[in-house]
Amino acid sequence: MERMPEFELSRPASYAEAATLLAAEPGARLLAGGTDLVPNLRRGLGKPSRLVDLGAVQGQAGLVCGEQHWTLGAGITLARLAVEPRLQGAAVALAEGARAAAGPGHRTVATLAGNLCQDTRCVYYNQSEWWRQANDYCLKRGGQTCHVAPQGSRCHAAFSGDVAPALIALDASVDLLSARGTRRLPLADCYRDDGAAHLTLASDEVLTRIVLPAPAAGLLSGYRKARARGSMDFALAGAACALRVQGGELASLRIALTGTNSHPLLLQGTEAFVGSPLDEAAVAALGKLVHKQVSPMRTTVMQSHYRRLVAAVQVQRLVAELAERAGHAVTA
Ligand SMILES: Cc1cc2nc3c(=O)[nH]c(=O)nc-3n(C[C@H](O)[C@H](O)[C@H](O)COP(=O)(O)OP(=O)(O)OC[C@H]3O[C@@H](n4cnc5c(N)ncnc54)[C@H](O)[C@@H]3O)c2cc1C
Ligand code: SF4
Incomplete structure (x- = not known):
């Protein structure tokens, strides 16, 4: 890895101040735990003029479990999420x-928003500058x-975050907060299937909190x-899967995948x-559905067909585990 490129540093005290800084300088980037952004910058994957460090923003790591909604601060760390007692029940997938x-050291500083907004990955992209130069760079950068798909005109780098599917x-x-105000978006709509521009957030928007419907009675989840x-x-x-079973029948079912497409699917x-x-x-039947909808490409060291099969099997095993927890053992 190379040294960090030159940049100015700001440490705003609020998300509103961070949004103002982003609006004023198009080359500015948000920095949370830095565990995704910093290694990428040290590989020459970006040269922001300013880093807007969110570390001094107050009250960004709360978790409020209300009757209608649960609200999570964007700056809550993965280490806290992993052990938070209120997330060991219906929402345990999270x-x-x-x-x-990542690893234990990363999780102590890595934030929820940083995890959701992390860059997509590819064996031809997550490399040093000289390696990428020697390979004449690629569509995603330079x-x-x-x-991976030389006939095509888009990047297939994979979104591989673990928390988004949950x-x-x-x-x-x-x-999402910007100088224009706040908007609420279903998380799935924050992404598009384009590895070079997978986030639908505007470059001056700050993700400030995550809101879940309070889990319905009997909801089971897992990742x-x-x-x-x-x-x-x-x-x-x-x-990841969240489901409810009533009288042996499915009362609700949502499944999301990561690592297979340029967005969490x-x-x-x-x-x-x-x-x-x-x-x-x-x-x-769920395995077949997954098999049809995922589209892994040759962006990792493992073959894409293997990842397609694994995605289907992961879903089948997870659903079978949840069925067993609901008292309806099935074989995956
Ligand atoms: C060795 C290694 C292994 C890893 N393994 C995994 C893994 O297995 N699974 C996984 O999911 N991740 C993994 N990661 C990636 C990373 O650690 C996590 O995604 C982490 O959660 C990123 O959070 P962060 O706070 O450090 O984000 P940062 O690196 O600070 O930011 C990541 C991106 O999010 C943007 N951002 C940050 N906060 C906000 C906000 N509030 N609003 C809008 N944009 C924002 C930043 O501008 C940046 O583009 C790994 C990283 C390393 C170095
Ligand atoms: S999928 Fe293609 S364009 Fe995207 S990072 Fe990999 S090689 Fe580059």
Whole structure:
């Protein structure tokens, strides 16, 4: 890794001040825990004129569990999410996602917003400057061709964050603040399937909080992740699920995946399973649905077809685990 590039540093005391700084200087970037941004800058993947360090913003790490909604501050750390007692029940997918991300040292400073807004990844991109130069760069930064899909005109770098699928399965929305005011967006709508521009947030918007519907009675959730190294690694495929079973039938079902596309993917078509038994046939059909909808490309060291199969199996095993917790054992 190289030295950090030259930059100005600001430490605003509020998100509003941070938004004003972003609006005033298009080259400015937000810095939270820095565990995604700093390694990328040290690889020459960006040259912000100013870093707006959110570390001094007060009251950014709260968790309020209200009757209608649960609200999480954008600056809550992954380490706290992983052990937070109120997240060990219905919303445990969120704690499991946080626990699966990066290493223990990273998680002590890594924030929820930073995890949701992390960059997409590719074996041709997360490399040193000289390596990328030797390969004539690529579409995502500085080049004309995508080495993964040379015939195409878009980047397929994968979104590999562990927490976004959990939050999407739990139907989360986020509040975005800019000099123009605040807007609330379903988390799934914060992303698009373009590895070079995967966030729909404007460059001057600050993600300030995450809002979940308070979990309905009987809701069960979980997150599973396949990775090459068990100790610490990005997801080859990760799956989160939130479901309710009533009288042996599915009363609600949401599934989201990571590591397979340029955005966290909310599985489409799960509503068709509501009102039907949660049995082997349903688990098999869900696997097929995942197989059809995910589109991993050759952006990791593992083959894309393997990641497609793993994504389907992760969903099947996770749904079977949740079914067992609901008292309806099925075989995945
Ligand atoms: C060795 C290593 C392994 C890792 N493994 C994993 C892993 O397994 N799973 C995983 O999910 N991640 C992993 N990461 C990536 C990273 O650690 C996490 O994504 C972390 O949660 C990022 O949070 P942060 O606060 O450090 O973000 P930062 O690095 O500070 O910021 C990340 C991005 O988010 C933007 N941002 C930050 N806060 C806001 C905000 N409030 N509003 C809008 N934009 C904002 C920043 O501008 C930047 O673009 C790994 C990183 C390393 C170095
Ligand atoms: S998918 Fe293609 S354009 Fe995107 S980072 Fe990889 S090689 Fe570059």
